[in-house]
Amino acid sequence: MKIFNQLHELQNQGVITPETALDISNYYKSKNKESSSRLTVIYSVIGSILIGLGLILLFAHNWDEMSKIAKTIVAIAPLAITQISGGYFIYKKPDNLAAREGIGSLLFICIGLSISMVSQIYNIVGSLDSFMQIWLFLTLPLLLIFRSSMVAFLATIISTSYVILDGDVLSIIIYMVTLVLILTHFRFLNKKEPNSNYINLASWIIPSALSIGLCAFEQSNDELLFLSYFWLFTLFIWIGNSKSWKDKSNVRNGLKLIGSLGILVMLTMISFHEVADEFITYKMDFGQEWVSLFLISIPLLLVIILKKGLFSELKKDQLSMAFIPVTFVFFFSQSEIISAIIVNALILIIGIQKVLLGLRNNRLGQLNIGLLIISILVSCRFFDYQMDLLLRGIVFLALGLGFLLSNLKIIKTRKNENQ
Known part of the structure; x- marks a missing residue:
């Protein structure tokens, strides 16, 4: 970096002491590590979402030519592989933020994908709001297991869409329970990392979701x-x-x-x-x-x-x-x-x-x-x-x-x- 060359120049000219130069150098190195870690998390999340979308398109291309058993295996396999990968990282590398965010996001998408594919294979009749209800029930534990902010954001979007589509008492209760879990997650994150980008993003997404979700209370x-x-x-x-x-x-x-x-x-x-x-x-x-x-x-x-x-x-x-x-x-x-x-x-x-x-x-x-x-x-x-x-x-x-x-x-x- 250019700053390191300038530090050597300032040290040689006697403007700063070697100790001060070392402290400044260590500070910028730590900043670079934080920036690199943040980019890794962003790329892992984007990559996971793209993989999920790619799987959907790949299966859709060859779907009519597959047998029912093959379709069932295809529907469950991505979910099983992602769960195994998630279990490995949770057990071996629980502090790996990029893995938690990436696998958590991919697993969230795979659960919804598997539910929709199995329903289509076996002609299980259901509405969009019932699909979202099952999706939420199965994915909320991910928030506790992976401690993933991206999972929290995805759950916020799905729960808000669900309560707007349905609007009955049960959907409102599920919506409120989901929000309590999401708010608890971000409350602990705010105490630990108040300047986190996830906290800044949550300050926009959660109020927006609450403002939209409040429409579900409208009756007379x-x-x-x-x-x-x-x-x-x-x-x-x-x-x-x-x-x-x-x-x-x-x-x-x-x-x-x-x-x-x-x-x-x-x-x-x-x-x-x-x-x-x-x-x-x-x-x-x-x-x-x-x-x-x-x-x-x-x-x-x-x-x-x-x-x-x-x-x-x-x-x-x-x-x-x-x-x-x-x-x-x-x-x-x-x-x-x-x-x-x-x-x-x-x-x-x-x-x-x-x-x-x-x-x-x-x-x-x-x-x-x-x-x-x-x-x-x-x-x-x-x-x-x-x-x-x-x-x-x-x-x-x-x-x-x-x-x-x-x-x-x-x-x-x-x-x-x-x-």
């Missing part, structure tokens, strides 16, 4: 489901602001970003009079939506109780506290006008707060997000009220000038600080 009361989503996105933000997540960038903190975007979209929706009217006129029917509210309220309460210093962090972000006025509007407001005023005022406060924080901290991203929120709010109100074109033009000019002047101010401040 869309308004309660709407409130469930609002509380769920609030929970994402609270976890994203917790001690182990708050210092991560937005790219590495999918929880906070998904929660923030979700709340902003929902606030924008109920800022319209028509939607606000539907939002506050609902029937108090006990159904699966109440179950979803109850299930989401438990972790919300636990976060409040366990995270003592959380509220000092949350007070800096009005999005995380938006559920309070929204819940009040949902249960107590009987006027669509009052509801719309509260929601619009809340969006405006959030936008202004982002702008002020951006100006105070010299952060262009935060400033522009605040200005964008205000711009979206103003644009949405154009659809509610018949405004004159001249007034609309003036408003947009003011917003454009606000964007330019505030950004120029921060850029100028940064230049002065660097000088």
Whole structure:
């Protein structure tokens, strides 16, 4: 590496001592090993998935010419070979991450492949949701045996698809059990390797799956489901602001970003009079939506109780506290006008707060997000009220000038600080 040549040059010139040069050299060597190990895991997973897909295509090409016994052997053989390979690595090399991830992923695919092929060979009638149910039952132990994050991601995708397709009580229970196992896996991984790429990827995949899976609770009361989503996105933000997540960038903190975007979209929706009217006129029917509210309220309460210093962090972000006025509007407001005023005022406060924080901290991203929120709010109100074109033009000019002047101010401040 070029850095090692520079170390020799710096050592010869007397800029650094031989001990310092050795420490720097060891540091970069360890970094190279970590990078190499990460690439090995990625390639092993990709290779396993490609092998699984290749087997499917290979068998499909010669399928009609095979006898029933040959087809059965072909259906079971890849599963048996993968299980034997997995057992060998678990027994001999249990700490080999690349083997665990690669074989675990391949075994997950082979189980689904074997189930579908055996069903086709012996004409076993079944639906897609029943196939996914059996697949999940057989593959969940892999998560405990291989401790594989890729298996956890695949199980998340299959379980979410299953609960959306089926939607009955049994599918919801299986979905919840699967999520508990997956979350437990990533909780332990987060304690052991908080900066792992798997943790960063999980912060995007799991909240997305939860957001999609919550639709399975929809029965007769869309308004309660709407409130469930609002509380769920609030929970994402609270976890994203917790001690182990708050210092991560937005790219590495999918929880906070998904929660923030979700709340902003929902606030924008109920800022319209028509939607606000539907939002506050609902029937108090006990159904699966109440179950979803109850299930989401438990972790919300636990976060409040366990995270003592959380509220000092949350007070800096009005999005995380938006559920309070929204819940009040949902249960107590009987006027669509009052509801719309509260929601619009809340969006405006959030936008202004982002702008002020951006100006105070010299952060262009935060400033522009605040200005964008205000711009979206103003644009949405154009659809509610018949405004004159001249007034609309003036408003947009003011917003454009606000964007330019505030950004120029921060850029100028940064230049002065660097000088």
